[in-house]
Amino acid sequence: MQTQLRLAIALACFCISGTALAFDPAGRVVVKFHEHTQARVQPAIALRTLAPESRAVSTLANGAQVLRVEGGDADAVIARLAAHPDVQYARRDPLVRHTTVVDDPWYEDYVDVGGQWHNRVQADLYDPLGGVNAPGAWAQGAMGEGIVVGVLDTGITAHPDLDANVVAGAGYDFITDAFISGREDDTRSPGGWDTGDWTHVPPYLGQCPAGPSSWHGTHVAGTIAAVTNNGLGMAGMAYRAKLLPVRVLGHCGGYMSDVADAVTWASGGTVAGVPDNATPAEVLNISLGARSVCEPYMQDAIDGAVSRGTTVVVAAGNSNQDVMDFAPANCSNVIVVGANGFTGKRVFYSNHGAGVTVSAPGGGLYRDDKSTGSEWMPHGFIWSTFNFGMEGPEAPAFAANIGTSMAAPHVAAVVAMMQGAAPVPHAPATIATMLAETTRMFPVAIDKPIGTGIVDAGVAVEAAILGHVPLPVPMVLGLYGPAMHIYAKQAQSRHYVVDVPDGATRLTLRSYGGTGDADLYVRRGGHASPASHDVSSVRPGNNGIVVIDAPAAGELHVAVHGAKAFSGVQLRATVE
Numbered sequence: 001m002q003t004q005l006r007l008a009i010a011l012a013c014f015c016i017s018g019t020a021l022a023f024d025p026a027g028r029v030v031v032k033f034h035e036h037t038q039a040r041v042q043p044a045i046a047l048r049t050l051a052p053e054s055r056a057v058s059t060l061a062n063g064a065q066v067l068r069v070e071g072g073d074a075d076a077v078i079a080r081l082a083a084h085p086d087v088q089y090a091r092r093d094p095l096v097r098h099t100t101v102v103d104d105p106w107y108e109d110y111v112d113v114g115g116q117w118h119n120r121v122q123a124d125l126y127d128p129l130g131g132v133n134a135p136g137a138w139a140q141g142a143m144g145e146g147i148v149v150g151v152l153d154t155g156i157t158a159h160p161d162l163d164a165n166v167v168a169g170a171g172y173d174f175i176t177d178a179f180i181s182g183r184e185d186d187t188r189s190p191g192g193w194d195t196g197d198w199t200h201v202p203p204y205l206g207q208c209p210a211g212p213s214s215w216h217g218t219h220v221a222g223t224i225a226a227v228t229n230n231g232l233g234m235a236g237m238a239y240r241a242k243l244l245p246v247r248v249l250g251h252c253g254g255y256m257s258d259v260a261d262a263v264t265w266a267s268g269g270t271v272a273g274v275p276d277n278a279t280p281a282e283v284l285n286i287s288l289g290a291r292s293v294c295e296p297y298m299q300d301a302i303d304g305a306v307s308r309g310t311t312v313v314v315a316a317g318n319s320n321q322d323v324m325d326f327a328p329a330n331c332s333n334v335i336v337v338g339a340n341g342f343t344g345k346r347v348f349y350s351n352h353g354a355g356v357t358v359s360a361p362g363g364g365l366y367r368d369d370k371s372t373g374s375e376w377m378p379h380g381f382i383w384s385t386f387n388f389g390m391e392g393p394e395a396p397a398f399a400a401n402i403g404t405s406m407a408a409p410h411v412a413a414v415v416a417m418m419q420g421a422a423p424v425p426h427a428p429a430t431i432a433t434m435l436a437e438t439t440r441m442f443p444v445a446i447d448k449p450i451g452t453g454i455v456d457a458g459v460a461v462e463a464a465i466l467g468h469v470p471l472p473v474p475m476v477l478g479l480y481g482p483a484m485h486i487y488a489k490q491a492q493s494r495h496y497v498v499d500v501p502d503g504a505t506r507l508t509l510r511s512y513g514g515t516g517d518a519d520l521y522v523r524r525g526g527h528a529s530p531a532s533h534d535v536s537s538v539r540p541g542n543n544g545i546v547v548i549d550a551p552a553a554g555e556l557h558v559a560v561h562g563a564k565a566f567s568g569v570q571l572r573a574t575v576e
Contacts, residue, residue, distance in 0.1 A: 136458015144238025153217030192245030338450030516566025
């Protein structure tokens, strides 16, 4: 379910090197001269003697001079200045950054990735076009506190950015085939540890596509709940949640039956021969699949999990085909996640169709999320926890992957944040509705359907706390160009606000283009809707028009409402 860039970054690369940046954060000095000295009166003359390798930047309100030291030897300049009797103090000018909720360097600082320096490596968590707005959830105190997320995958490896968030006992290995598991027999085993799934050497070579160990489950787990605010590595989304690793994939894959049993066990159900799960999961992430119908035993397992209050999140798949041909994404009672890139468009590999619930960042591989071209570093990828081992586990690392496998854990994390913040837990069906209704509209045209939009953790958490979906913040509709690519399902509205200027004699609102049936509703003083509006345009199709003569200045609200589902509609406002 993923394409993996074999660029694993060791723990030794966590440190940020100032010398590798385009500027020198240690190259500025602040010096203040004592009052009633000649240097205080004529600082430029004094500095030409005391610090000739510096240049003045500014003078502070208290009279201190800010200098930029050329050549990177600020320590020597500070020492020379501090030794002079006219100098009150000479200090570094520390580099400060805007405050974020996390201090993990890979979140947005500069880090060394394969010999090149990149920042915003984890922009999938906050990018305004293609990200999931994790900071919007964190700002409401939603970090997944008290929630267990089951990761049904290859298992996980020991990792300093994961270990503290793994449940006691570390899950279970559900693989019942020794060839796949790599164990001595076909029995299941305590501990959801990933011992490797390599296939590039015998006995696996020739039995399935060859490759080194994927460490797929470790990567998925990091997106969900990497340890955060530890000054190390990555930030996890639901970083106060606990991870329940369940190994269902090994060499050459795994069996759907093992996945089904894992779903039952991880959600708190009973599986013969396996001790009951002491830490049932409120959320399951299943980033795997096969071209298959939804097998009845898989559906039974999912239905059982949902009846116990567990939300099941499934990756849509990476075949660029209709999701209904792939299980377990074609099962009922699951949240199916397609993949968008950082531009907000559907990435070329993502499965699609009416069965997809929502979208989340999965990495696009190529620059600007195109289907071919040069690799887009770092934004063509989703970065997370990893391991250096080509076969068995070795040193912990970080690496880049792409796929709907990477999109799904973003959504599983959002569900954990929602349930952790809600006054009382919501039923899985309610969670699914809230997720779908709080997505952010795709900023570009989508060639194939991949759900209602891009998951927005902040709005989803707000809905979970309120117990209902809040009215969205209206998008600004300018007077000099149309809003593009508007879409909605039946009975859903897209909300806009127009700032009518003073002196306007006429305002015209037009909707046009696309397919389906969209109506216009206009209101002053609040969100417009079919039930609450001042004027409307209700006609078949998408060609709506509202004309207001002598409109009052100020904000006017517009709703583009789905009499039936519509897509590709444009909305334009003009004034005379």
